[in-house]
Amino acid sequence: xxxxxxxxxxxxxxxxxxxxxxxxxxxxxxxxxxxxxxxxxxxxxxxxxxxxxxxxxxxxxxxxxxxxxxxxxxxxxxxxxxxxxxxxxxxxxxxxxxxxxxxxxxxx
Numbered sequence: 001x002x003x004x005x006x007x008x009x010x011x012x013x014x015x016x017x018x019x020x021x022x023x024x025x026x027x028x029x030x031x032x033x034x035x036x037x038x039x040x041x042x043x044x045x046x047x048x049x050x051x052x053x054x055x056x057x058x059x060x061x062x063x064x065x066x067x068x069x070x071x072x073x074x075x076x077x078x079x080x081x082x083x084x085x086x087x088x089x090x091x092x093x094x095x096x097x098x099x100x101x102x103x104x105x106x107x108x
Contacts, residue, residue, distance in 0.1 A: 035078055042091040044075045047102075052086045055102060069103035076105055083107045 035041055047055065056062065063084060069076060071083060081087060082105065089101040 042089050045088050047086045063104045066104040068106045071107045081105045
């Protein structure tokens with residue numbers, strides 16, 4: 001017959017074991033991985049105001065004509081981008097080497 005203390009202790013050790021295994025899979029003690037560390041996730045960055053103006057004038061468009069990306073997107077949350085920020089997404093391409101895409105953040 002087990003007591004509550006024994007059960008809690010057993011549960012705690014199982015939780016700790018799972019946490020240790022998760023830490024090892026993520027790259028060891030003290031190293032935190034993010035979404036952007038995954039090989040299939042392209043680089044994202046927020047354009048500053050100057051770069052945004054240059055981009056819009058180069059293509060003679062407004063922000064409303066850019067493709068949209070949701071503020072709920074995990075990468076946008078991680079960047080802490082605000083609504084109407086322009087995001088540059090840099091993808092590796094087998095033919096072009098590197099392809100840049102631009103999205104404007106919208107609130108859902």
